[in-house]
Amino acid sequence: MTRHLLQPFDLSRAETERILDLASSIEADPALYQDVAARKRLATLFYEASTRTRLSHETAMQKLGGDVIGFPSADVSSVSKGETMEDTVRVIQVYADIIAMRHPTAGAPMLAAKYSNIPIINAGDGGNEHPTQTLLDMHTIKKRLGRLDNFTIGFCGDLKYGRTVHSLAKSLTRYTGIKFYFISPEELRMPKACITEGMDYVETDSLEDAIGNLDILYMTRIQQERFASPEEYLKFKGVYILDGEKMKLAKPTMAVLHPLPRVDEITPEVDDDPRAAYFEQIQSGLHVRMALIMALLGLKDPKTGKHILDEQ
Ligand code: NCD
Numbered sequence: 343m344t345r346h347l348l349q350p351f352d353l354s355r356a357e358t359e360r361i362l363d364l365a366s367s368i369e370a371d372p373a374l375y376q377d378v379a380a381r382k383r384l385a386t387l388f389y390e391a392s393t394r395t396r397l398s399h400e401t402a403m404q405k406l407g408g409d410v411i412g413f414p415s416a417d418v419s420s421v422s423k424g425e426t427m428e429d430t431v432r433v434i435q436v437y438a439d440i441i442a443m444r445h446p447t448a449g450a451p452m453l454a455a456k457y458s459n460i461p462i463i464n465a466g467d468g469g470n471e472h473p474t475q476t477l478l479d480m481h482t483i484k485k486r487l488g489r490l491d492n493f494t495i496g497f498c499g500d501l502k503y504g505r506t507v508h509s510l511a512k513s514l515t516r517y518t519g520i521k522f523y524f525i526s527p528e529e530l531r532m533p534k535a536c537i538t539e540g541m542d543y544v545e546t547d548s549l550e551d552a553i554g555n556l557d558i559l560y561m562t563r564i565q566q567e568r569f570a571s572p573e574e575y576l577k578f579k580g581v582y583i584l585d586g587e588k589m590k591l592a593k594p595t596m597a598v599l600h601p602l603p604r605v606d607e608i609t610p611e612v613d614d615d616p617r618a619a620y621f622e623q624i625q626s627g628l629h630v631r632m633a634l635i636m637a638l639l640g641l642k643d644p645k646t647g648k649h650i651l652d653e654q
Contacts, residue, residue: 386412492519499562
């Protein structure tokens with residue numbers, strides 16, 4: 343059976359942790375993994391802007407010894423001629439062994455997966471989900487805190503449209519002792535669908551009030567492209583700015599995460615604070631995506647001789 347990663351729960355908690363463990367093994371000994379995906383090909387189908395996510399998937403595949411094809415925006419693909427998702431996928435699966443897809447429409451990669459006999463990785467669908475970002479966020483949290491349970495996390499900024507927030511919060515509900523602070527203006531609150539039963543959470547609009555309680559602060563960009571008009575966006579631009587003064591209110595052990603790109607929500611002075619973890623996340627992203635590609639292609643970990651995902 344073809345396995346996809348369309349939303350975080352497509353992987354069991356145990357599988358997720360095996361992918362993070364494999365990412366650590368890759369980090370420790372990259373040479374061992376440099377040919378594992380030789381003669382395999384990744385197609386990156388990006389219908390929406392990206393820097394990190396596309397280049398990170400492509401670099402991950404190359405570091406496994408595999409090849410990469412694809413397009414970086416819809417206007418250079420046949421979508422601009424009106425080709426349907428179904429036809430695009432039918433064509434691409436002849437060329438490639440795995441697809442990473444980003445799309446402005448929520449649910450598009452899920453639709454593509456219905457027609458695909460090769461694994462599809464959702465690299466972000468509209469304001470919905472971003473499960474590979476979640477894997478790298480979890481990897482960074484684990485490295486910083488040494489655990490994935492019993493901590494307090496504050497999500498700050500655009501919680502309504504921020505797909506990285508939706509996927510990470512969802513994933514963390516599988517762990518015990520997680521307390522959530524959802525810090526946003528009233529209009530950009532966490533969608534009700536993302537707040538599940540039993541979630542221990544507080545909603546507030548004040549970063550100053552919440553920051554002292556946090557082990558992880560997850561800052562986000564106001565998602566300009568999802569607003570109905572530029573005026574709507576301008577109402578919220580600059581609403582939260584993390585600077586040196588606010589960092590003084592935080593625990594000395596707190597870690598600041600951000601999926602990037604940042605606009606103005608973290609001032610550059612915070613970059614030199616040892617609590618800033620957002621550039622570390624980039625490194626995690628590469629190793630985690632290498633591990634994910636191996637897992638979905640059904641490759642064995644050369645270190646253990648075993649497959650990464652459970653037999654379905
Ligand atoms: C995020 C995304 O695309 O959702 N970026 C990323 O993949 N690292 C966050 C964002 O664009 O704000």
